[in-house]
Amino acid sequence: NLQLPLATMLDLASGDMDPYALVVERRLSHMAEAYHDRAAVTAAAGEDPVIYRAYEADVPHEASQLVYRMTIIEPGRIGDEFYMTKGHHHVVDSGEFYLGTAGTGAVVMQTRSGEVRVEEMPPGRAVYVPPGWAHRSVNVGTEPFVFLAVFFGNAGHDYASIERDGFAVRVLADGDGYRVG
Numbered sequence: 001n002l003q004l005p006l007a008t009m010l011d012l013a014s015g016d017m018d019p020y021a022l023v024v025e026r027r028l029s030h031m032a033e034a035y036h037d038r039a040a041v042t043a044a045a046g047e048d049p050v051i052y053r054a055y056e057a058d059v060p061h062e063a064s065q066l067v068y069r070m071t072i073i074e075p076g077r078i079g080d081e082f083y084m085t086k087g088h089h090h091v092v093d094s095g096e097f098y099l100g101t102a103g104t105g106a107v108v109m110q111t112r113s114g115e116v117r118v119e120e121m122p123p124g125r126a127v128y129v130p131p132g133w134a135h136r137s138v139n140v141g142t143e144p145f146v147f148l149a150v151f152f153g154n155a156g157h158d159y160a161s162i163e164r165d166g167f168a169v170r171v172l173a174d175g176d177g178y179r180v181g
């Protein structure tokens with residue numbers, strides 16, 4: 001019983017996927033501890049904005065499979081800190097392929113020994129996240145930031161160490177742009 005091929009339409013501008021099997025929606029309340037400005041978190045908590053969504057194709061989460069997701073991070077900030085994903089390591093150490101498709105964003109990557117890299121992901125820019133690097137994506141623009149992610153079906157998401165220790169750097173508003181602080 002061989003699996004059948006799968007075809008999916010990806011709207012690169014909006015991030016919509018058709019068909020999709022799973023949608024992830026994360027609000028501020030799902031990751032309030034990630035932002036450093038506690039007063040700004042409290043001020044936004046009532047509205048509890050949607051920070052990002054992700055659509056995933058119907059690919060089994062198993063070894064040898066390639067899972068793919070379109071992620072849409074809304075534009076916005078909590079205090080001076082741009083909207084971002086929770087960020088994670090993989091449970092099974094493995095790489096991930098990212099392709100920016102709309103908006104202005106970046107990916108922050110960090111090893112367990114604390115080495116950090118930040119790469120911008122404008123439309124058409126692919127970033128390869130090697131095994132061993134945690135990854136968090138950030139919208140530094142004024143439009144939704146959209147990107148495609150491809151990862152191993154058995155990679156898994158390990159959020160615990162990021163929830164505990166965060167990333168060593170934050171992506172913060174700086175005039176019309178951003179700085180990594």
Ligand code: M6P
Nearest residue numbers: 054069071085086087088149157
């Ligand atoms: C990308 C990929 C996914 C991830 C999503 C949201 O699409 O890296 O694996 O789930 O971003 O990020 P997070 O899981 O860290 O909230």
Ligand code: ZN
Nearest residue numbers: 090096135151
């Ligand atoms: Zn990942």
